[in-house]
Amino acid sequence: MAAFNLTLPDLSTFILMGIPGLEVAHIWISIPFSIFYIIGLFGNFMLLFVVGKEQTLHKPMYLLICMLAVTDIGTSTAVMPKELCIFWFKFKGITVGGCLTQMFFLHSISIMESAVLVTMAFDRYVAICNPLRYATILTNARVAQLGLVGLIRAVLLMLPLPLLLSRQPFCANHIIPHTYCEHMAVAKMSCGDTTVNRTYGLVMAFVVIGVDLTLVALSYSLIIRAVLRISSKKSCLKALNTCTAHICVMMTSFTLFFFSILTHRFGQSITPYVHIILANLFFLIPPMINPIIYGVKTKELRDKVVKYICRS
Numbered sequence: 001m002a003a004f005n006l007t008l009p010d011l012s013t014f015i016l017m018g019i020p021g022l023e024v025a026h027i028w029i030s031i032p033f034s035i036f037y038i039i040g041l042f043g044n045f046m047l048l049f050v051v052g053k054e055q056t057l058h059k060p061m062y063l064l065i066c067m068l069a070v071t072d073i074g075t076s077t078a079v080m081p082k083e084l085c086i087f088w089f090k091f092k093g094i095t096v097g098g099c100l101t102q103m104f105f106l107h108s109i110s111i112m113e114s115a116v117l118v119t120m121a122f123d124r125y126v127a128i129c130n131p132l133r134y135a136t137i138l139t140n141a142r143v144a145q146l147g148l149v150g151l152i153r154a155v156l157l158m159l160p161l162p163l164l165l166s167r168q169p170f171c172a173n174h175i176i177p178h179t180y181c182e183h184m185a186v187a188k189m190s191c192g193d194t195t196v197n198r199t200y201g202l203v204m205a206f207v208v209i210g211v212d213l214t215l216v217a218l219s220y221s222l223i224i225r226a227v228l229r230i231s232s233k234k235s236c237l238k239a240l241n242t243c244t245a246h247i248c249v250m251m252t253s254f255t256l257f258f259f260s261i262l263t264h265r266f267g268q269s270i271t272p273y274v275h276i277i278l279a280n281l282f283f284l285i286p287p288m289i290n291p292i293i294y295g296v297k298t299k300e301l302r303d304k305v306v307k308y309i310c311r312s
Helices: 025-055 060-089 095-127 129-136 140-158 162-164 183-187 196-230 232-265 272-297 297-311
Strands: 013-016 093-097
Touching: 013 095, 013 232, 025 060, 025 272, 060 095, 060 272, 093 095, 093 162, 095 129, 095 140, 095 162, 095 196, 095 232, 129 162, 140 162, 140 196, 162 183, 162 196, 183 196, 183 297, 196 232, 272 297
Parallel strands: none
Antiparallel strands: 013 093
């Protein structure tokens, strides 16, 4: 992994402590965490395989589901392998460059996932409010372009985090009381002024998510207005049913995100290991249940998945 230009090269290694206060239970905690991780990998790779094999699924909606699956795989994989090494083998050391690289990829992929959820909301808006123009507005090429824009946005917004931290002097105590290199956990180890780091991280978290949630809310307000104009109750329910999978995924992702970040930054009275467990669940629960939600709620996808499972 690429190393960043550090001010104190002698402190070349950080120590990730795992979950402080629950060290004796690390093995037991690793069991549900590894199960969640394996289920998430299996479900998301299954979605990617089925969509890739079936020509009938090469549509904007399913390409967006594949993008979400890739981000889910990325976020959980950025955390879990190192975390399981801590739990199982006590391999707690991580180079400074590796730590900053992990932090960059972890936060970038999370921002990318938020962009994918916004694009999915736009997809549902076009499908319901402009169904006759859907094929011309949302082509596979345009979905790929939107995905590229989301990726560039994530990289540009998150790149300053490791760059700012790489210029900070780190104290002699280079122990991170966490399972992975989270931005604020690393920033707290600095002996210098981290006001810029803290402010930038907090502003980016709330501005990016705030803008994305506003766009999602706007899309769904227009969808609801269009649905209410449908005279047939059956058609109205059918239109709303196409949005339920996306709504469930959004509620899971954003609820866990805000709960985790708010308790981490403002819940000083909450026990530290609760913060860490919540942060880990944010990277494990959505990747595990998102494939299940789309597999259950999307009939065409569900039928194809069942077909391949039966073949096996």
